Amino acid sequence: MTFQLPLSGSDLLLLAPEIFLTIWLCVVLAVDVTCRHMDHARLAYLSVGGVVATLLLLIGFEYAGVRGALLHDTFVLDGVAIFFKIFIVVATALVLLSSVDYVRSFRLFRGEYYVLIMMSALGMMFMASAQDLLSVFVTLEFSTFGFYVLVAYLRDDQKSGEAGLKFFILGVFAAGLLAYGISLVYGETGTLVFSEMTSMPGSYGLAIGFIMIVAALGFKIGVVPFHSWIPDTYQGAPTPVTAFLSIAPKGAAMAILIRMFYVALATFRPVWVLLFVAIAIVSMTYGNIVAIAQKNIKRLLAYSGIAQIGNVMIGLAAGTKRGSDAILFYLLTYLFANLGAFAVVIGVGNRIKSDEIEDYNGLNRRSPFLAAAMLLFLLSLAGVPPLAGFIGKLYIFVAAIEQELYLLLIVGLVNIVISMYYYLVVVKKMYINEPADPTPLSVSAPLQTAIFVGIAGTLLLGLYPAPFIDWAVAATLMFSNVAVPVAPGG
């Protein structure tokens, strides 16, 4: 193995979005340090501007068809990478927009907040391109580093401290597992690059190594049984951070999972399909049933997130090209509905200083806009047409039925009905119950923008999904030969 890192000018082009974002976050940091008396909201808009510019750059890459690999294939820019980078950048922009009001409540370190968010986003953008286990480890830790700080950002709030500590201890434990798993896999195969592992023989060391890696990534996406940190961390962390944590790392980690299983472990497909069937069933059922008992909206969304990611696992359990398309599309629908719901939670929380579902009583009378938006987002999460979530669920189910995973399909369908219940309970509080305090709630302009983007995404993906489906299909072209669908009746 050579230790030269060849980088030419055209190679740097592939890194342009990341380089741009790095420079931009240095600029934001510099502005924050030099202009101490500037309104922090301007800093937020500056950050959003940089993120949107990155987004435009990535969309340009997608249109121009820029593809390539760098540094001995450790960094790739392919369809999946660009898809997930756009996914992460959109999430970051929406989170930054919905943070503007929330950050006002911090007394210190307002500027650093935006920098840390962008830094985590940068780490996750690298994750989306990670093609070997070493870069998986480095980028994963890089992105999590920012979150460790962000989760504990409310210095005077005990819950936030608890959340930070819990997240940190379990996160470090997961990092340890990941490192140990990587060393086992390297010991068995002598390589770290996914594409070089395709034809390796099975062994116990390899199996244990990959199970540890799955556990570490399972921690990131929060599937059962690696979910225990999720509810407390989601509840304690500042709400915009929760929103970010609930979507962006899931996307980035899914990119790694898809790559790892579709490329490195393609030959062991019959084995890992069973693993993901089990994970999907347990996650969906556990998340949905426990969500029924929640009294706090952030905890409710946390458990609903566990169930949603269980739905995503159905796509992985299908283990086909169609499965990966469905995962990509599903995550896109989840992005808008989930971030939108959190934006409403932030909007309500900013005004009434509470996240208890009880305090959503009569929200429709206090702010028809917030209530209607929340209604749309929750129904999309529940999978009700004509909203995005329905198409996402249907797509995932189509992928599952092509592989004749009937048990998974039935569990998934039953879970739709279960989840309908707790989403409707929130709808009931907002629309049917009378408010204890009927004063109207106002929504600030940046938050309103974030919510409108969420609504637009939820409706657009529901009513006219064809371009997005085509995009997902094109992005995963490289997985075309992963598995041939079972013939009907076969």
Next chain:
Amino acid sequence: MGEWALRATLFAPFLGVVVLLFVPNRHPLLVRAVAAVSAGIALLASLFLFLVYDADRGGFQFITRWVWSEELGIAFHIGVDGIGTPLVFASAILLFAGVFISWHIQDRTREFYIFLLILAAATIGVFMSLDLFFLYFFYEMSVLPMYVLLGIWGSHTKGYLSMTDPEGRKRRDDVGFILNFGANSKEYAAMKLTLFLSAGAVCALLGILLIYHFSPVKTFDILVLREVAAYDDTVATIIWLLVFFGFASIAPIWPLHSWSPVGHAAAPAATSMLHAGVLMKLGHFSIIRVAYEILPAATRELMPIAAVLCVFSIIYGGFVAYFAKDTKYVIGYSSSSHMGYVFLGMAALDYISLTGAVIYMFAHALATGMLFAMAGWVYDQTHTRDIPSLGGLVRNMPFVAGAFVIACMASVGMPGTVNFIAEIMIIVGSWERYPFQVVVAVLGIVLTMAYLFKMMRGLFYGRLSPDYAQARDMVRWVDRLPLLVMIGCSIFFGIFPMHFYHIVRSTVVPMVDRIHQLAPLVTQYPA
């Protein structure tokens, strides 16, 4: 022209929703006007469809097909046949009537009309979908507005007091309370209805996915599927059962009916009308559209299940309606019972009886719509639905009493109303195959007379309680118009049924022939 009328029927209510989003609640009259105009456009367009449908040609007409997703084999494919046309018309009539029946609603008027229009438009969408995906899409879309409509503008049924526990705490928000089967709150009714119908819907969705998976062409297009579909017996049986019981839960067939009377009782008048009038027919219609079209052989083998269950529906619903003391429960159970007639007409798989079943759906929509509209009016005036405590209202509300008598006559199937034609066709058509069920059905008519006349006497005749002395009649034209429209349609088609009959028959005859393997599929539309 016909295509445009079809699109207008579907999209006018949706357009109304979009406009309403920009009309503030400060202008309730403007809100109502927007709703009325969009419902009126839908009504006129559907009337036009009804008039220009070519009964000689038959089949699916006024087709629009836009590819929606190549990848999944989904197209936005709409069109109507002789079964869809009258049901679209009925939905539009009830939407139009419902807009006016709800004229008095003060609380969050805009939201009410938004949800009402979505409900009706989604129902209309089901009746014209020629793609399984969109059939399910609109079907599920019609269920959710019911939750909000019942929850906000509905009313508690009896037993409201049981919502506080012995220590006086409110229990309305407990999980245990909402899932407590036997409670009578509107929240409970709304949740039960939504969960029941969603459970039925996902059951049907599983069937639809199986149809998609096992068909040689990966498409959701009904017109393509009915030509290419060839399933082996086991698969066809499983799909048929999933589709039948999934959709029959909204119909509602015994024993899946229990959500329905509770839901009717808790719903505001316009919602009850749409719910009993057209939402329940989504079940029968979807069974015809999916099972009859795509699985004709399984339908022939398995439809006797419906013939058995419909007996329970008719008798059980009838007896409960007779003993119920709440006006809306009586009408709700009578609807459940009458839906059994439609199942009987469908189960006999005969030209006459199936035609009768379709006409019955239309007739029942009008009759039940009228009954619910007037039960709602009586409730608004007296704030009670308890029949024993009411009486003598004929002195205060002669117009309502008169209309109520006509509605009861229609519901019973008096000659001169379209219900008579439908009933007689079901009975005549089913006699050969299911004589026992026909005897039950005739007894059911007697039972219908008994409970409807009992309710009529209880509400309007006898001694007027002084509590209700200030109850008013319908005097404004906005109140009377919807009833006059429905009564007019009911009697007009009762006297001049031939155009109607030809339309329905043009579709039913080839369908029944195909089920009995007397004739191959007649295709009017290239795949």
